[in-house]
Amino acid sequence: MSVRLAASLFSKRNAIAICEYRNLPAKNYQEERIKDKFQGSEHTEYLTNLLNDVIDIMNARFCKEGITVLNWLPKKKKLEEMLVVLKRTEMIYLQSDNREKMFASTTTIRGWKTSIQSTIAITEELFSENYGFVLTGKFNQDALERLFGIVRSVDSHPTVTSFLQIMRYVSLLARLNTIVKGSSIDSSEQIVVLATISKCLKHKAKQSDIAAADLKKYMEDILLKELTSRYVDSLPEREKVDYINDIAIYDVCGYMLKARPSVTVCLDCKPSVQCDELELPPDFNFDYFTGLRTRGNLIFVTVNMFQTFRVVESIIESHFNPIGQ
Structure with a gap:
């Protein structure tokens, strides 16, 4: 399951839905059967709500969502509560004889524990240095994964050469967007910038193709000469x-x-x-x-x-x- 789907599954909306179905006033046999399926789902509702809160706390990206000194204690309590759940889940799994499947793998649970403990430690250290707020969403590797996602969207199995070319393209595109959208230049200047860069890229690509062909021919000749005698x-x-x-x-x-x-x-x-x-x-x-x-x-x-x-x-x-x- 991807992170996006997991965040959607363990959401406040689904926790409310579980509670509503469990407390549904049954008016007919079909609604009675639905209600029976959700009996004893209090723990699932609790875990869904807790996961939703923890995901929100650890993915704050804007100032209004960030952690401040005023709201840190209740948020820290939620993180510590999640740590208790993870530790208890892992302990029960290790002590059980039949080793029933957990809601997440052992690697995921241990990684989650490490991330939560690191978030608590870093946040408190930043507050001790008089930071006004902390954006926990900046701690994760989403930016790096997003970059690799962009590369794979262009080439699903990039080689070293194609990866470098895509990186140059992405870097160039970001600069062009900044030039075109973030500066006070008119349309004619935009066209000049794009046309000049386009000519440079085409010229460089042509030179690279010629050099690659020459190198391939040169290497083929050397290899053939050496391999026939060795x-x-x-x-x-x-x-x-x-x-x-x-x-x-x-x-x-x-x-x-x-x-x-x-x-x-x-x-x-x-x-x-x-x-x-x-x-x-x-x-x-x-x-x-x-x-x-x-x-x-x-x-x-x-x-x-x-x-x-x-x-x-x-x-x-x-x-x-x-x-x-």
Whole structure:
């Protein structure tokens, strides 16, 4: 359940509805059945009201909703009351033999306890520093989640490159909105600003496409030249061996085969890329991390495949290292 739906479910409106249905004066058999279903719902009504109050307290975003010294004590009492409910719920769950499901998961309850305790501590610390009011809604990560939501609305599975492009677009859009709506400029100036930025973006995009195509062709030539001569069983001695990097490459190779089962469909090709752990050379130790993690489901790759991707990694690393330096 999303936060929005949870806040809608545990609302004052639903608590009132539970109370009304429970105290409904039954006039016929159908209303009597509805009333019977809500008998004993006092605790549900109490929890719904409490959750509604706590959500409101911890999501104050405006001055009139904020916590002040005058209204802090009753709001703090509500938060402490919620802490008691959460602790009691978790204690009953841990002590019960059948472990019946709680209204929330253990992780959610512990996270909620931490958030409430942090809110109380931070609020009292701010009041001790003579702050006039506290907006608890600024404590949460809604702003970050909203930003990621905007990014996913443009691309549901963004890559590193597309994420950066979307971030630039969002940042640019925010500045344009400020320029257009928050400043005293006329329509002609707005058009000049938008047209100039549009030309810059198109020019940059064209340059990026050309550079990407050149880089792809260059990398293909280097990789093809190196791989045609290095797909071998033996591992040549290297001047500098990065053991952590090599075991990570070996593990990633196994993941690639696991994620792409079509690669091993051909029975003639499969032995060249996949093997059993015992088929690896005795002095080969780059499968150590994969061996630690496996419970029988991870894939071990051949020395040939590992050597191939180690060469690919070294070529790409040597190309981009000067840029990083």
